[in-house]
Amino acid sequence: MFTGLIETTGTVLGVTPNAGVTRITLAAPTELVSRLTTGDSVAVSGVCLTALDIEPNAFPPRFSADLAAETIARTTLSRLQPETIVNLELPTPAGSPLGGHVVQGHVDATATLVGCEPLSPGSDTTDYRLRFIIPDALTRYVVEKGSITVEGISLTVAAVHGNEVEIAIIPHTYAATNLRTLAPGDALNIEVDVLGKYAERQHEKAAEFTLTEQYLIANGY
DSSP states (O other), rough: OSSSOOEEEEEEEEEEEEEEEEEEEOOOOHHHHHOOOOOOOOTTTEEEEEEEEEEETTTEEEEEEEOHHHHHHHHSGGGGOOTTEEEOOOOOOTSSOOOOOOOOSSOOEEEEEEEEEETTTOTTTTOEHHHHEEOGGGGGGOOOTEEETTTTTEEEEEEEEEEEEEEOHHHHHHSSSHHHGTTTTTEEEEOOOOHHHHHHHHHHHHHHOOOOOOHHHHOOO
16 A cells, blocks of 8 residues: 655666567666565656566666556556656555555546646745646545545645646645646546545445345344
8 A cells, every 4th residue: 555655766778579479677776676576566756667687786676567557547657658758656655654645656647737736936945836627527526625545645635627737746746746747638547536436336235225124134133
């Protein structure tokens, strides 16, 4: 499990199609790569991947991961180009503070970036307004002041206008993630709050339930 608090960023070295899978290779800081072992999970711009071919002593330090067909269909990773900046996060150890929200690294779909504009242009301490368009199927899970994961970043929804979502971005988040590198029209990996999905499922099951005499007898009524 992840929390959506980005540890660092990495750089795409290559995206190579192979038989059955596509392999992505990333350069990352030694501090992160040296903590990986083969088979570990790592979130790459919000996508939970399995670390392979880990080389902390290479220049630059790097690791690879294979993209399954589902990952290619749901996310942006297979479309990334060399030198693209990605967000990186390792799983949260049990007992650690949950600083963001519950993030699985299971991307639901991609959104389209409308813009990420500074509210005080020219200021070193400005915040930003991130705006993007989400697919119709995700709108029921996105609510004002609720949580959403964008490119692996745990963020709070500021406003929703139909399919357009707005989020306030503080200077630290803008500077420490790949948001600063994105342009209008770019695709974003989106994971909605899984707790909303569970709540919806429970509501559906409750709606299907019919109270019968047999149920009352079986449960001691």
